Amino acid sequence: MYQADRTRYDQMVYNRVGQSGLKISAIGLGLWNNFGSVDPLENQKAIIHQAFDLGITYFDLANNYGPEPGSAETNFGQIMATDMRPYRDEMVIASKAGYVMWPGPYGNWGSRKSIIASADQSLKRTGLDYFDIFYSHRPDPETPLAETAQALDQLVRDGKTLYVGLSNYNGEQTAAMTAIFDELKTPYIIHQPRYNMFNRQAEGDLFPVLEKTHKAAVGFSSLSQGLLTDKYLHGIAADSRATKQTIPFLGTSQVEQTLTTVQRLNEVAQQRGQSLAQMALAWNLRQPALASVLIGASRPQQVINNVAALDNLDFSADELATIEQILAEQPVIDWSREK
Ligand SMILES: NC(=O)c1ccc[n+]([C@@H]2O[C@H](COP(=O)([O-])OP(=O)(O)OC[C@H]3O[C@@H](n4cnc5c(N)ncnc54)[C@H](OP(=O)(O)O)[C@@H]3O)[C@@H](O)[C@H]2O)c1
Numbered sequence: 001m002y003q004a005d006r007t008r009y010d011q012m013v014y015n016r017v018g019q020s021g022l023k024i025s026a027i028g029l030g031l032w033n034n035f036g037s038v039d040p041l042e043n044q045k046a047i048i049h050q051a052f053d054l055g056i057t058y059f060d061l062a063n064n065y066g067p068e069p070g071s072a073e074t075n076f077g078q079i080m081a082t083d084m085r086p087y088r089d090e091m092v093i094a095s096k097a098g099y100v101m102w103p104g105p106y107g108n109w110g111s112r113k114s115i116i117a118s119a120d121q122s123l124k125r126t127g128l129d130y131f132d133i134f135y136s137h138r139p140d141p142e143t144p145l146a147e148t149a150q151a152l153d154q155l156v157r158d159g160k161t162l163y164v165g166l167s168n169y170n171g172e173q174t175a176a177m178t179a180i181f182d183e184l185k186t187p188y189i190i191h192q193p194r195y196n197m198f199n200r201q202a203e204g205d206l207f208p209v210l211e212k213t214h215k216a217a218v219g220f221s222s223l224s225q226g227l228l229t230d231k232y233l234h235g236i237a238a239d240s241r242a243t244k245q246t247i248p249f250l251g252t253s254q255v256e257q258t259l260t261t262v263q264r265l266n267e268v269a270q271q272r273g274q275s276l277a278q279m280a281l282a283w284n285l286r287q288p289a290l291a292s293v294l295i296g297a298s299r300p301q302q303v304i305n306n307v308a309a310l311d312n313l314d315f316s317a318d319e320l321a322t323i324e325q326i327l328a329e330q331p332v333i334d335w336s337r338e339k
Contacts, residue, residue, distance in 0.1 A: 002045075002083040005053035012055025013310055015291040018216040020189040022132075022163065024092055026285060027307055028058030028218060030294040035075050036066035038246050043299065045079055050300035052087065054307045058218070060192075060294055061126070062096035062137055063118050067246055069101055073125035081127055091132075095122045096167060096192075098137025110140030110148035119155050134161035135192060138168040145173065149180040156187060167192035167220075171205040178213045188215070195219035195290065197228055197265070197280055197327055198258065207289040216291035219284055223295065223306075225250040227258050228280035230266060241298070254333055261330040268322055277302075278309035283323065285313055 013026040029051040035044050048059070065072035073095065084091065097118035100108040108114060119134055134155050136148050152164040164186055166177055174191060181188035191210055193202040196219070210217055223229055226241050232255045236242055241250050262276065269279035284293045297303045315323075 002049055004049075004087060008053050008055045010055070011310065012057075012307070014057070015216070017163075017189045017291045018210075019214045020163070020187070022092070022189060024058040024218070024292045025056045026292055026310060027056055027281065028060055028292045028294045029056050029303070030060040030220065030296050031072045031076060032060075032062070032065050033241065033247050033296055034298045035072040036246070037068045037071035037075070038066075039075075041075060041078070044075055045083060046300045047297050047303060048076075048079055048084070050303045051297075052084070052091075054303065056303070056307070057090060058092045058094070058292055058294075060094050060218075060220075061122070062099070062135075063101045063122050064099050070121070070125055073122055077126040077128070088128075093126070093128060093131055094133035094135065094165070095119070095126070095131050096135035096137040097122070098135075098140070098167070110136050110138075110143045110151070112147050112151040112154070115148065115151035116154065119160050123160060130159055131161040133163045133165050133190060135165040135167045135190075136169075139170075139173050145176050146180050149177055149184065149186065152188070153181070153184045153186040163187045163189045165190040165192060168194075169206075171209040174206060175209050175213070178209075178215070190291070191215060191217045192220055192294075193217055194221050195284055195287070195293075196222050196224045197283060197323070198224045198330070198333060202289075203287075207287065210289045217287075217289045218292040218294055219287075219290050220294045221296075222284050222293040223277055223280055224258075225254075225296070227254060227262060228265070229277040230275060232259065233263065233266060239298070254335065257333050258330065261326055264326045265323065268319060268326070272312060272319065274309070274312055275305055277306055278312070281306060281309035282313045283315070285309075286315060286320075 014023040016023050097115050106113050155161045193206050195202050241247050242252050242255050266276045269276040281293050295306045
């Protein structure tokens with residue numbers, strides 16, 4: 001029977017989510033990949049235990065995580081039932097609806113019909129009584145913003161989630177949703193954008209809106225799916241995300257396009273006494289809008305390495321300028337050339 005490490009709260013940093021009462025771990029664990037039906041359950045357990053033992057309290061799911069879609073929630077539910085149940089009140093568990101999940105017109109996007117059915121399915125798969133945060137995974141161009149907002153609000157009123165969040169909405173859409181949530185008095189507290197050294201769109205668009213409205217962000221793909229680690233410095237290993245056929249979102253093309261930049265960033269990290277992954281996470285966390293950064297992990301050791309980023313979160317002006325210069329010289333990455 002799993003017993004959590006007694007020292008788990010000693011090192012982790014907990015940040016308040018905007019002006020809400022909720023604090024989350026500065027590093028959160030995402031279950032997008034490596035937690036599906038194609039992945040060994042023992043390894044999933046080991047990663048979750050490792051994360052929790054190091055003080056990670058924030059666990060990020062979505063209806064479609066797998067593969068098979070839904071299987072990450074099912075597996076997480078099984079691990080909750082066998083190992084983590086005594087710790088439920090020490091965990092912030094999030095899920096989302098908005099990407100395609102089941103056939104027909106209702107298993108996708110952001111209608112009231114889709115969001116509420118999807119949340120019910122996610123609760124069933126995870127075996128949880130409620131989520132701590134439930135997100136609209138992406139804006140729906142065909143459904144009125146107010147309808148999606150009201151569906152999330154309803155989930156709160158029905159006790160299916162404590163807080164709500166938005167993901168992948170741009171600044172303008174976020175400002176409009178915030179106004180609706182304010183009117184409804186919905187506990188909307190958090191946004192989940194992509195944010196890392198190679199994807200900085202949120203800086204000029206979303207972050208100013210979050211700052212103005214006193215909301216926080218939790219960034220996703222914080223290591224650009226592994227590009228911002230030492231993983232690909234010496235070639236492309238067979239078991240890496242770039243080669244896994246079950247994960248189509250990162251290919252060897254992106255590794256090749258970024259290798260020079262990654263080598264240069266790695267030198268800066270070494271001078272700071274950090275791994276590249278640690279420096280990349282610390283660099284993300286310099287953003288005042290970010291309460292937390294989500295990491296993915298294919299093995300427990302990656303979680304250990306990444307959490308140690310918290311040992312050095314400070315950057316000198318020179319270090320920041322050097323990183324800016326290196327990133328400015330990175331050619332635009334072609335994300336359309338995947339596997
Ligand atoms: N809201 C959204 O639309 C959205 C979209 C994407 C992701 N997310 C969330 O964000 C979470 C994280 O996204 P992500 O998986 O793309 O995160 P990521 O942290 O950018 O990439 C994770 C991958 O990087 C590699 N890695 C991690 N730590 C490493 C280390 N210390 N050394 C070497 N390699 C390391 C591993 O790849 P290998 O498998 O190659 O070992 C791992 O699977 C997801 O799980 C999900 O919860 C949300």
